[in-house]
Structures are given as structure tokens and as C-alpha cells.
Amino acid sequence: MTEERIVIRRAGPLHGEVAIPGAKNSVLKLMAASLLADGCFTLTNVPDIADVGIMADLLTAIGLRSEQVQPGTMRLVNDGAIVPVAPYELVERIRASINVLGPLLGRCGRVSLSLPGGDDFGSRPIDMHLKGLEAMGATFVLRHGVVEASVRTPDERLHGAEITLEFPSVGATENILTAAVYAKGTTVIDHAAREPELADLCNFLVAMGAQIEGIGSPRLVIHGVEPGSLHATDHEVVPDRIQAATYLAAVAVSGGEVVLRGARGDHMEMLLRRFHEMGPTITASPAGLAVWADGRLHSIDVATLPYPGIATDYKPLLVTMLAVADGVGIVTENLYPGRFRYVEELQRLGADIRADGHHAVVRGVPRLSGAPVRAPDIRAGAALVIAGLAADGETTLTGVQHIDRGYDDLVGRLASLGADIERVVSS
Ligand code: UD1
Numbered sequence: 165m166t167e168e169r170i171v172i173r174r175a176g177p178l179h180g181e182v183a184i185p186g187a188k189n190s191v192l193k194l195m196a197a198s199l200l201a202d203g204c205f206t207l208t209n210v211p212d213i214a215d216v217g218i219m220a221d222l223l224t225a226i227g228l229r230s231e232q233v234q235p236g237t238m239r240l241v242n243d244g245a246i247v248p249v250a251p252y253e254l255v256e257r258i259r260a261s262i263n264v265l266g267p268l269l270g271r272c273g274r275v276s277l278s279l280p281g282g283d284d285f286g287s288r289p290i291d292m293h294l295k296g297l298e299a300m301g302a303t304f305v306l307r308h309g310v311v312e313a314s315v316r317t318p319d320e321r322l323h324g325a326e327i328t329l330e331f332p333s334v335g336a337t338e339n340i341l342t343a344a345v346y347a348k349g350t351t352v353i354d355h356a357a358r359e360p361e362l363a364d365l366c367n368f369l370v371a372m373g374a375q376i377e378g379i380g381s382p383r384l385v386i387h388g389v390e391p392g393s394l395h396a397t398d399h400e401v402v403p404d405r406i407q408a409a410t411y412l413a414a415v416a417v418s419g420g421e422v423v424l425r426g427a428r429g430d431h432m433e434m435l436l437r438r439f440h441e442m443g444p445t446i447t448a449s450p451a452g453l454a455v456w457a458d459g460r461l462h463s464i465d466v467a468t469l470p471y472p473g474i475a476t477d478y479k480p481l482l483v484t485m486l487a488v489a490d491g492v493g494i495v496t497e498n499l500y501p502g503r504f505r506y507v508e509e510l511q512r513l514g515a516d517i518r519a520d521g522h523h524a525v526v527r528g529v530p531r532l533s534g535a536p537v538r539a540p541d542i543r544a545g546a547a548l549v550i551a552g553l554a555a556d557g558e559t560t561l562t563g564v565q566h567i568d569r570g571y572d573d574l575v576g577r578l579a580s581l582g583a584d585i586e587r588v589v590s591s
Contacts, residue, residue: 172552177420178581185211185572186401190361192260199267203396211572252278266342273320292336299325324349332357347388360431364402371397417554427452463491480547486526487515506544539563542570
């Protein structure tokens with residue numbers, strides 16, 4: 165059996181410019197929201213990642229057609245022949261498949277959805293999604309791993325509701341939002357998630373004709389429009405702040421000077437502040453973000469929080485940077501307990517980390533040492549690549565398919581900046 169690997173050797177400072185692709189966590193939601201209106205959608209700045217292909221397959225199974233018009237541009241055609249059934253083989257492959265629930269329920273009044281899979285990092289329930297939609301008139305029955313959803317109102321149309329989320333869940337906010345655009349009356353989502361990708365989805369829906377107030381705030385007010393009145397639109401996907409952070413981390417551990425073309429500093433303010441404290445200089449330029457780094461990083465303490473806090477998806481990168489920083493840093497995970505599985509892999513590279521429950525204590529060492537490691541999920545996989553850049557000798561990374569789910573040519577982009585990195589297929 166052949167398995168692809170990424171081989172990384174410690175390189176000198178990185179130099180040059182790298183374009184930041186569109187965000188996975190936005191494009192998948194935009195694609196799902198295109199179920200809401202008939203017509204031809206064109207999405208640009210679409211990242212070339214595996215999850216986009218899986219979401220396209222799921223939407224095809226439901227009744228849309230999709231094609232890549234050119235690299236980075238996707239056309240989605242919705243001619244209204246929708247079958248609101250999301251089959252297990254596709255749903256289990258990505259967490260974002262849950263995002264078809266809101267649009268299908270709002271448009272068709274019923275959905276049959278297998279429970280989603282995706283990254284395997286602890287329990288990821290959907291109780292807040294279901295509770296919010298129930299307040300709008302939906303009912304759910306779970307049978308054999310399939311959620312059968314329907315709308316039990318006389319006209320089979322959801323109605324507006326005042327919903328306060330216990331926690332600003334990204335997915336729950338998105339599903340309630342996309343269901344609410346066709347609901348009768350006004351829906352208020354309090355304590356809503358406010359990630360930049362969620363604002364991107366709101367802007368997309370508004371361009372389709374939806375009426376949404378409070379975009380980017382923790383209180384979204386959605387005035388339902390007449391069923392069928394939304395229309396297709398064209399939209400540019402917001403740049404990926406997590407991919408951008410990955411290149412910042414690469415420069416932070418390697419040194420050098422790099423421009424991240426298209427990166428949105430205003431979407432990463434808290435993270436940039438923390439990077440600054442660790443040493444690198446990052447400035448916003450008309451082209452995006454410019455990063456300069458030289459010498460050893462300094463340790464900091466850091467805790468993950470919903471946006472505008474430090475995203476949990478940044479955490480493996482920060483742990484990796486702390487692993488080679490001067491001093492001790494404490495990392496606290498507030499979203500997903502147990503999401504520290506990659507720590508064992510970093511330890512194989514010589515990192516001094518003690519992780520327990522929500523916390524990790526990272527004692528920086530001057531150098532890591534290359535070894536074979538395996539990527540357990542997308543973000544941890546990328547962090548192991550960054551660790552490889554900071555490790556003497558050779559690091560070989562397997563589990564490359566995880567990285568391909570969310571990174572558009574990470575290896576090619578790092579190599580273009582001067583990193584000693586390549587993909588090899590070995591048996
Ligand atoms: C999204 C992102 C993921 C990111 C996460 C947090 C996508 C495809 N994934 O995931 O990369 O790490 O936001 O920024 O966009 N929870 C419940 N009940 C629910 C919903 C969530 O208990 O009904 C919990 C989850 O288990 C988790 C926390 O709330 O502990 C955050 O989850 P949520 O914000 O919903 O994340 P996702 O939308 O799944």
C-alpha cells in the first residue's frame with residue numbers, strides 16, 4: 165500500500181509572498197446555503213481543498229450541480245429539484261455537512277440527515293442546533309443514526325423565535341440563521357457566534373435577498389422573507405485566517421520576512437497581538453499582512469475562546485511555537501476538552517509539554533529534533549509541519565489527507581518561501 169508523506173528539513177529564514185486562499189469554514193457554509201435559492205451561484209476565492217469536493221458531492225446528492233469554472237472559481241446551479249436527504253456516506257466525512265440542515269428545513273420543511281462526522285476531537289453534540297430549530301417549530305426524531313426533521317406548523321413553515329444560545333456555537337448559529345431567512349416573522353439569535361466566516365455567510369444571504377441585522381455582533385435579527393423569494397448571487401469567499409496564521413507561525417519559528425497576500429488583519433486582531441508578544445513583527449500592508457521574525461520566540465500564556473478570542477483552531481500552532489520559545493507557556497482550551505492529541509506527536513520531536521484535560525504546560529526547548537510523526541487532524545497536522553521546520557534533521561509526516569482537507573497546497577506554498585519541504589509517495 166502506498167502512503168503519501170510530507171518530508172520536512174530545517175530551513176533558513178523564509179522569504180517572499182504567499183497568497184491566502186478562501187476560508188474552509190466559510191466556503192462550506194456558503195455552498196450549503198446555496199440550497200436556499202434557485203439559480204446559478206458563482207463563488208470566487210474558493211480554496212482547492214478536499215472538503216470542498218466532499219461538500220460538492222453532498223450537494224449533488226441533494227440535487228445541485230457544481231463545477232469548477234477555473235481554479236478558485238466554482239459554479240453551483242440550483243434548479244429547485246431538491247431531495248432533502250443527506251446520506252451517511254457523505255455526511256460522515258465532514259462536520260460541515262450539518263450545515264445543510266438549516267437551509268433544507270427552511271426551504272423544504274423536512275430533512276433526513278445522518279449525524280455528522282468530521283474531525284475526531286472529542287464529543288461534538290448538536291443539541292443547540294436542534295433546540296433553536298425546535299423553538300421555530302421544527303421537530304426531530306432520531307432513528308438508526310438518522311435525524312428525521314420536519315416542521316409541525318399548519319403551513320409547514322418555520323416561524324420566528326427569540327433564541328438565546330447557551331454558548332456562541334458557530335454551527336448552531338449558522339443553522340438557525342439559514343433556517344430563519346424563510347421563517348414567518350422575526351427570529352432573534354442572542355449570544356450568537358460572530359466569527360468572520362459567519363459574517364461572510366450573513367453577507368452572502370443578504371446578497372441573496374435575506375433581511376439580517378446585527379451582522380458581526382452577538383445579536384442577529386433575521387426578518388423572514390417569503391418562501392422562494394431569495395435569488396442566486398456571486399460571492400468572494402473571505403480569506404482563511406487559520407491558513408494565514410499557519411504561514412505566520414512558519415515565519416515565527418524559521419525567521420524571515422514574508423507577505424501574506426489577501427490576509428485580513430482585522431479578522432485576527434487578538435492573535436496578532438499575541439504573536440507580537442512572542443517576538444514577530446506583523447504589520448498590515450495594502451497587500452495583506454507583512455511578517456518579520458528573527459531570533460528565539462518568547463513564551464506567553466494563552467487561552468482559546470469564541471471569536472474575537474483566540475480560536476481553538478490556532479491552538480496547535482501556538483503550542484508548536486511555545487515548544488521552541490524561551491520560557492514556559494500555559495495553554496488553556498475552553499472549547500474542546502481533550503483536543504491535545506497531537507501533543508504526543510510533538511513530544512516525539514523533543515517538545516517538553518505536559519497536557520491534562522483543558523491545560524497544557526509547554527516548556528520551550530531551543531531545538532526540536534526531526535522524527536516520523538502522524539497528523540491526527542487538519543490543524544494539528546499543519547502544526548506538525550511547522551514543528552518540522554523548527555526541528556533538526558528530517559521530519560516525515562503521515563496522515564497527509566487530514567491536511568489536504570483544509571489546506572490549499574501548504575507544501576507548495578511553504579516551498580515557494582524557501583522551506584525545505586516536499587511530498588513523497590512511498591510504499
Ligand atoms: C466550527 C469550526 C471548527 C472550529 C469551531 C470553533 C467548521 C466546519 N468548523 O465548528 O473548525 O474549531 O467552529 O471555532 O466551521 N456544542 C454543543 N452543542 C451544540 C453545538 C456545539 O455542546 O449544539 C459545543 C461543541 O461541542 C464545542 C463548542 O460547543 O465544545 C463549540 O462548537 P461550535 O462553535 O458549534 O463549533 P463547530 O461549528 O462544530
